[in-house]
Amino acid sequence: MSRTAHQVELSRAVWDVLASQGIERLTIRAVAAAAGCTTGLVMHRFPNRHALLKHARQLLHERTRERADALEAEAGNPRAALRAVLAQGMALDERTAAESIVWMGFLAAAVGDEDLLTLHRTNNKAWRVRISRLVSATEPDWPEERVTTTAFALIAMVEGAAALASTDPAAYPAAVQSAMLDATLAGFGLT
């Protein structure tokens, strides 16, 4: 397997461990076990643990961005695109729920880690720009401040809902999350 293919595989293993065992058990040995290899391979593909985490974090962001791009392209209009992109950020099924836990784990891991913090801030800024653009496209007449405030609130709601749903799926089933999203969009006049 090539170097980059291994890096993708190991990043996936990082996500697996993060989602199933939590950040406290995110060790190189655990990652190697999840990837079905030894620590030797891991340390040959990454100079150290920190680089492994950064790569996994960055790759997760790229995957999310690609999926959002695809959803936007599929949607017929800005309104539908906005809803679709926001919905993919929630924990509506097992896959996105696991992803949300991974997301949370990286956020917690970023505390006191300047590199991961910078990565998070850069990614989040791109996310704000994307949602603001979609809100603006849906309501072209809104002043900029209304656009950004609305976009930020939508982002926060989705982020919070994903965190709550992934840690307590019974209390926040998919239907409830969808209702939350629809009610918020309706409240902002984006239905």
Added chain:
Amino acid sequence: MSRTAHQVELSRAVWDVLASQGIERLTIRAVAAAAGCTTGLVMHRFPNRHALLKHARQLLHERTRERADALEAEAGNPRAALRAVLAQGMALDERTAAESIVWMGFLAAAVGDEDLLTLHRTNNKAWRVRISRLVSATEPDWPEERVTTTAFALIAMVEGAAALASTDPAAYPAAVQSAMLDATLAGFGLT
């Protein structure tokens, strides 16, 4: 110092370490250092690390509940109480920002930890009941489903905003967070 006073002090130390160094550096030695004592004292006050974390988590919840009770009592009407209680959940100043990071850390620590998960779910349920009650008191004519959906969306927005703001204060200053809250409340017709 009494046993319970020590437990409070050590819980505060847990919060300190969690907020300043992150979950990966949350060791008994780090907690002891933050509390200005040795690991001997820590292990005399708690049977093990897990019990220490559970106690710190539970105490944080109790403090939050007490503050919410006080805010409700101070507020003149349900509408003001709702806004005040929600606002205290955001990261509007340095203290609440640190608290939000601690909150996030516990959430990440709860992954794969049944005890901490149960604690979180119990606390979050109490929170949902509280916010739903305040929404219902503000709009007594709303049907139950509208009340809960609105309450859940408000909770998610505040939770998400706190997480975003505490990890990227420059992008989400207090004024922006307040605007997000007001816009959301206005969108739901709760102004």
Added chain:
DNA sequence: TCGAAGCCGTAACAGCTGTTACGGTAACAG
């Protein structure tokens, strides 16, 4: 003043951590 009791700092322990070094083996050019 004396003895007892328990608090808690010190030091040790085994186990796990990230990281490094070594060596066997597969792949590949000639």
Added chain:
DNA sequence: CTGTTACCGTAACAGCTGTTACGGCTTCGA
């Protein structure tokens, strides 16, 4: 078929982890 190269599994290392054991010290009743 042979020599070389690079991959990666194995094993070791020092350092840190949670936890335990010990013993000096303070405190307090008689």
